[in-house]
Amino acid sequence: MKFENLQELFLHxxxxxYDAEHQIVKALPKMKKAATSPDLQDAFQEHLGQTEEHIKRLEKVFESIDQKPKRETCPAMKGLIAEGSETIEENKKSYALDAALIASAQRVEHYEIAGYGTVRTYAQLLGYDIAVDLLQATLDEEGDTNKKLTALAEEINTEAV
Ligand SMILES: [Fe+2]
Known part of the structure; x- marks a missing residue:
C-alpha cells in the first residue's frame, strides 16, 4: 500500500x-453453527445483522467522500478467521469450544475497534463530518458486542471447566 497523506491513508x-467486514459476514454463520450455547448462537446471529449494517455504513462513508466502495484484502482478518476455522474443524461441539469461539470473536472485535477508532479519528482531522458519525456508530456497536461477549464468556467458561 502506498500513500502520501492522511486522506490516502484514510481511504486505504x-x-x-470493508474487506474485513465481508470476511466476518462469511465466518459468523459457521461460528453460530459450531456453538453449543443458545445464547452464544443468538449473539453470533445478532452480530451478523450488525455486520451487514457495518458494510452499508462503510458504503455511505465511501460515498460521503466521493469514492466508490472497494475492498483491499485484509490479511490480518484472514489470519484471525483461519485460526477460528481450524479450531472448529479440530474439535467436537462443547462448552470448551464455545469458550474458544468467544476468544476468537473477541480478537476480531478488538481488531475492528482499533481500526474504526483510528479511521474515526482521521475523519475528524480531515473534516469528514458524515464519515465521523457513521464510523462512530459502528465503533459503538463493536464495543457493545465485545462487552456482551465478555459477559457470555463468564458463564460459558465456567461451564467448560
Ligand atoms: Fe463490524
Whole structure:
C-alpha cells in the first residue's frame, strides 16, 4: 500500500475494514453453527445483522467522500478467521469450544475497534463530518458486542471447566 497523506491513508484503512467486514459476514454463520450455547448462537446471529449494517455504513462513508466502495484484502482478518476455522474443524461441539469461539470473536472485535477508532479519528482531522458519525456508530456497536461477549464468556467458561 502506498500513500502520501492522511486522506490516502484514510481511504486505504476503510478499504481494509470493508474487506474485513465481508470476511466476518462469511465466518459468523459457521461460528453460530459450531456453538453449543443458545445464547452464544443468538449473539453470533445478532452480530451478523450488525455486520451487514457495518458494510452499508462503510458504503455511505465511501460515498460521503466521493469514492466508490472497494475492498483491499485484509490479511490480518484472514489470519484471525483461519485460526477460528481450524479450531472448529479440530474439535467436537462443547462448552470448551464455545469458550474458544468467544476468544476468537473477541480478537476480531478488538481488531475492528482499533481500526474504526483510528479511521474515526482521521475523519475528524480531515473534516469528514458524515464519515465521523457513521464510523462512530459502528465503533459503538463493536464495543457493545465485545462487552456482551465478555459477559457470555463468564458463564460459558465456567461451564467448560
Ligand atoms: Fe463490524
Amino acid at each position: 484503512e476503510i478499504k481494509d475494514l
